[in-house]
Amino acid sequence: MIWGVLLFCLVISAAGYQTQGRLPFFHGHIFENSPAASKVNGLSIPVKRINAQKWCPLSGLHFKLFGNGSENFRVFSHHKRGNVLLKTSRVLDRETRSEYLLSVGLCCQTCASESVVFEVALVKVDVLDTNDHEPTLLSADSVQISLDDTTALRSVVYRLEAFDEDSGNNAELRYTAVPKNGSFYVVPKTGEVLLVDSILGLLSTIKLYIYVRDHGWPPLTSKAVLVIVSPKRWMTRQADLVGPERAGRSPRALLEPSTVFSLNVTEDIGVGSFLMSLNPTRFQSAAYELIYPESESSPVTVGRDSGDITVTRRLDRETEPFLELTVKIQDKRGVLNIPPSTRAQVRPCNIPPPLLSFSPQLSALR
Known part of the structure; x- marks a missing residue:
């Protein structure tokens, strides 16, 4: 019996970081910009699933994270429920990194560098998007358009483009013009400015402010672009x-x-x-x-x-x-x-x- 215990200790000492095949996989998520020490949602690892007593039958359990970006999280065990949870150690930015694939290691006694660590689970954490970037119009602050007053109806007289660094609904954009007028219409999804009513004989310029808003919550709005249309008359004799x-x-x-x-x-x-x-x-x-x-x-x-x-x-x-x-x-x-x-x-x-x-x-x- 004594020789068996000694042999077990020698094997443990020589093993160092050990990886087991077919490790259980767990998945969770956290919203970007969440404060530090926020719990990773949807992620709870039952201690029974990782069979911790198999690796550390004679001492207490300690857990450690490994992998690229593991310093952004810390792992702890919930003793009352018998689960292993993850919390953030800093504020995360989805635009910098959107997911983490980490390993959960189990240590006996301590998790010092010379201690034996058993890899017992794999964890993936998705960083979800929040609406933290306002849309940006790819245009100058003001645009001058000289338009023939005989231009056909439904002609595209100008086209705006915009981008949003967010994703999903937070990046879906809608173009709007203020004030509303009967001569021009801005297509909400494309940013095209259409002539929808005659400007024949019109002498004064038409001004409209065009901006773009995303579909996030709360919705964010870009800075407006001033579009000035100057009708150009077609002269007859x-x-x-x-x-x-x-x-x-x-x-x-x-x-x-x-x-x-x-x-x-x-x-x-x-x-x-x-x-x-x-x-x-x-x-x-x-x-x-x-x-x-x-x-x-x-x-x-x-x-x-x-x-x-x-x-x-x-x-x-x-x-x-x-x-x-x-x-x-x-x-x-x-x-x-x-x-x-x-x-x-x-x-x-x-x-x-x-x-x-x-x-x-x-x-x-x-």
């Missing part, structure tokens, strides 16, 4: 503009050549009656907009997608015997769909490709 009424309007309001339709209707025609349709046009997909007179004062409307002219209020021949309408027709596909080599070929008489002008003359007679 001054000789084409005759009459005092037209002289006071924007030179771009009428284009030459124009297509004129003449239509006679009775003054007792009902509200909501259909007069005519400007469709089809030379565009496969067109948008129609009433330029003159303004929609608030006009007795008729033009359908934006259909081009149908309908009556919106009763007509009176004595008050308004003659009505002239100017309708702008714009290509929905946008000028970006036209190859650059053919753009010059689709502008006869200095007319930009996405625009035609119609001047239907509407007369109400008894």
Whole structure:
């Protein structure tokens, strides 16, 4: 019996750090930026699973961590529950390191360097992301855009890009513009700035602040980028503009050549009656907009997608015997769909490709 105990001690002394096959594996996690001494969540190693009494039958149990980054944790045993737990020894940053793979060693008596250590378990600790980085826009603080006022609707006039050093939902971004305006729309997921309404004849600049916000909690917002759009008017010849009424309007309001339709209707025609349709046009997909007179004062409307002219209020021949309408027709596909080599070929008489002008003359007679 004595010789058996001596032989066991000699084997222990020569063994040093011993590794066993098929070690039990345990997995836990900790949120980044958690204070030091925070417990690793989901990780609890039952002492029975590692069969500690097999290795240290005559002395107390002591545990030690090994592996790259083991100094960031400390291991201790919960005597009341008979479990081995891990706590952090410093604040962890996921962007620096997102996971740790460590070994749990068991020591008899002490865990001094000359003591025998038995590797009894493997542990993986994931460092989970917290929303601690605000999004960043890859753009200057302000952007100047000079835009032709005949640019086709739905054209992409600018595109913003942003990044976030977080991960998961914390890195999902949404672009927003302030203040809201009817001329431009910022696509939330892509950061594309689209022209959605006509800026024909607009003289003043349009300013909007664009920023990006993540989906984390609490959500973080980037610094705003100021986008300044300056409409550039497409000038026509001054000789084409005759009459005092037209002289006071924007030179771009009428284009030459124009297509004129003449239509006679009775003054007792009902509200909501259909007069005519400007469709089809030379565009496969067109948008129609009433330029003159303004929609608030006009007795008729033009359908934006259909081009149908309908009556919106009763007509009176004595008050308004003659009505002239100017309708702008714009290509929905946008000028970006036209190859650059053919753009010059689709502008006869200095007319930009996405625009035609119609001047239907509407007369109400008894």
